[in-house]
Amino acid sequence: MTSINTHEIDIVKAKTSKIDSVDFENLTFGNVFTDHMLVCDYKDGAWEKPIIKPYEHFMIDPSAKVFHYGQAIFEGMKAYKDENDEVWLFRPDQNMERFNKSAVRMAMPEVPEHIFMDGLKTIVDLERNWVKKGIGNTLYLRPFMIAVGSGVIAQPSTQYRFMIILSPAKSYYQGEVKVIIAEHYSRAANGGIGAAKAAGNYSAQFYPQKLAQEKGFQQIIWTDDATHTKLEEAGTMNVFFKINDTLYTAPTSERILDGVTRKSIIDLAKSEGIKIEVRSVLVDELVAAAKDGSLKEIFGAGTAAVVSPIVGFQYKEHYYELPKIENSTALQLKDKLTKIQYKLADDKFGWTVKV
Template identity: 55%
Template sequence: MIDQKQCEIDIEKVENTKIHDVDFDKLDFGRKFTDHMFYCDFIDDEWQQPKIVPYQAMTIEPSARVLHYGQAVFEGMKAYKDTDGNAFLFRPEDNHRRINISAARLAIPEFPKDYFMKGLTTLIEMDKDWIKSGDGNSLYIRPFVFAIEPAISAAPAEAYRFMIICSPAKAYYTDKVRVIFAEEYSRSANGGVGFAKAAGNYAAQFYPTRLAQQKGYQQVIWTDANTHEYLEEAGTMNIFFRINDTLVTAPISDRILDGITRKSIIQLAEDNNIPVEVRRVKVSEIKEASRNGSLKEIFGTGTAAVISAISAFEHGNEVFEIPDMENAYADLLKKKLVNIQQNQSVDKYGWRYEIK
């Protein structure tokens, strides 16, 4: 049971806000942060009293286990504001559930739901002015947990820090992106940590993604580690293919992240009479569909980008262009999802969570 008295948050507010130093029309994603941050330490086998303090640098020892063995997982989520100034989260309980699934895979203790929801909502309420209304505007929220115990023996830590920081954001990708289908490098493998939002998953992607960028592409769509025959997930997104009028996406597994935006898009597509097939997708199938004209769209889904349309892909030194399409599924589904997130349409799913 959670000790409700211990769950009370110790709050220290900033003396002067830094919001007036930020140009909200020129935001570089993830580089500006709000006035406050939440943190809670796991010491002596229990989570301590949560705290909200001014955003600041931290001190950890050089022997902190996270620096040596990578015990760190995170989440990505957003808050939105409607035209009346009301703030909303999107499916926050799913983020709490998923960060604990990720944590368990890295032998990190579960973070209590009461702590998470109270810390999250209190922090957002305190920094609510950083959320701007309007199309493309949001507050990106980064919950994360990492090992802080000072010890370099190869074993799970006995001390951790759970934190939430926030960053005002605009659209992640403003244009369509070009991608490469992976032929050599892999993102994850059977029995690994691909399904978890482990920090090391992303570090391992940086080098092959840099190689793709040097060729003029923005992202890599990863293929299965065994054969490189099946398309699985993009760098920071789940991936969808429109073949004729059907959306196709790979099933989640221990290699593929259970994306919250992905689940939402599948639900919205089905409710708008768009056929959806969740199945393995071959590289050869998509190449042939592009050649015969049945490949209408490819788009990625994720918290940061929501939906990002793809204009071309390369595989086997062959480039496949995807023509622009009127009434694209990507545009339709993004609009419907964003309208729910920003309180511009009815939320019959119960996805929207108002900050009060």
């Protein structure tokens, strides 16, 4: 291994790379990881110096609070390579800001910018060969933090580990996406942690999603916990509805994640003159629009999926097929967004950051 000492980050390089053994044309999302990872520990009320080192397993006490009380948060981001072999991040400041909001909500320490942002840029630069050119090819970035302090008393940990791992990726969802509207289960509740990217939010979805998949649906459109009348998110994505010529999406709240792709889609739509409203959409409103033909599109938006068109939905045992639209708003917005991310179009918003 080769060791490098920088002012802020120590780097220990792997002796050899496994990149040549990876089939980049046949990747399963999130299953292959690059040669290195970033690790930074929080102890005695302070962050230690980060280190980038070979990707490896690590030891952790069985009584670590992450196992018993679920103190764990994460972010999902991507790096892109343009036609000139330059590598770019997309709105990383928004991910860092949301990460620290999640940390506060979970009674965890905020990660300083010089650790989060400098660490992110440094490890992506080190692994730039893992970022392949071409739309659809990305390097998925997973910053996360877990409580590693020992002891099973029900209180916040005093020790934490912040890490960044990287995974080459292609598109997240394959094929058509059909959804079922939740009538009983909820993703999140008022006063809860739905607006945080906390690990427990996602594990709580697994059982309802399993039930939906057994019925032939890929995802669930979540409804509000109190009345199950308001449409909120689609699986792990924010969700948009096009009724007549207007695009609708729910406002962020304690129950709804402030998605980076979501806010980018909203800004793009406005800049393109697409009529868009941020307000709650009712289940009855959606069903009525599906029946009278005014419902044109539903699509999910998120970092992993980018934009994922939905072909139909089920509610109370009735299935509603959406019209097939060649040049849909969803695909238009996805095209414009990805062209900005891959530097194939002018970034008038200032969203992209060069590594």
